[in-house]
Amino acid sequence: MSEFTIVAVSGGLNQPSSTRLLADRLSSATVTALEAEGATAKVETIELRDIAHDIVNTMLTGFPAGKMPAVFDAVAGASGLIAVTPVFTTSYSGLFKSFVDVLDNESLTGMPVLLGATGGTARHSLALDYNLRPVFTYLHADVVTTGVFAATGDWADSVNPLPKRIERAGGELAAKILSSRRAGAVDEYAGVPSFEQLLGR
Template identity: 75%
Template sequence: MDETRIVTVSAGLRQPSSTRLLADRLGAATVAALEAEGAEASVETVELRDVAHDVVNMMLTGFPAGGLPEVLEKVTGAAGLIAVTPVFTTSYSGLFKSFVDILDNRALTGVPVLLGATGGTPRHSLALEYNLRPLFTYLHADVVTTSVFAATDDWADDGALLRRIDQAAGELAKKVADARPRKPADEFSSVPSFEQLLRRG
């Protein structure tokens, strides 16, 4: 059985960061949901802060360098993508948008995507629906219905947050499973057996 690879993209700027924490929880929940359905799955995390200079250089030169080619290969080759950004002034971070800007416009076509964001207060949660969802819809990604926002207070009493994480991860796992190439049917499966032919005689 081929392993299903989920990639999380975290645009957190600090270490440790709540953005990375949310990305990790979403990734683990998605893998658990896939494994519950009998699939072999793994998750890889991309920290955009580690390739921030390479992202800027590609915007200026048009050529990926440093660690960026490997990151782009992971993101564009993923069976499912989890994209998580901090929210600044009611929108995604500049680093997150810069990374999306260097992706080929067709790179995420049809790719199942789960959106997540972190911020200081719940009122910033609208950025997911007004900023992130339209961005990935423009890229023709297959965005799951449930997005996950984590405000600072959500981490203190995370019961509701964990339920939303599980719901969103389940939706992503289903889209990933549905998008997996199916085993072709046996070309001889519809041919009657010799015994069946004798019965007809």
């Protein structure tokens, strides 16, 4: 039985957050779809608000600060990525973009990625395809066809298509994860001998 790791990145700024809620729903749908194919998966959720200062310090210094090394390792080593951002002024949040900016340009190459966004009105839904998708295409990620946008009213509307869209998107990400041949990130220092090895020679 195969076991996969899914990293969900939530760019929500509030607690509780509709952005985190959407990330959780997409994660659950993906895990369910993987389990239906006989695979298991664990989900690691990264709340960008919790590492906001580390993101800024990484941008300013050019070196991973605080929790960022572990975050980078988790993202680069994931079987699939779920990225969800709130939409402000018709585009992704500044915190979300800052996080993407400090990622290694090659860390998402070939990575199966599911995109989601939240906003106050459905009029912002085009931000998924006009703002968010091009960023991940530039990073050579393997983005699933279905993106999921959730407006405030979608959560309370019993006849809206949001649950089915979440289920479909999760199924698409699961399919890409199962078919992916991505080997994962290469550790540049994997072949570097330790001091003990050097001194023992």
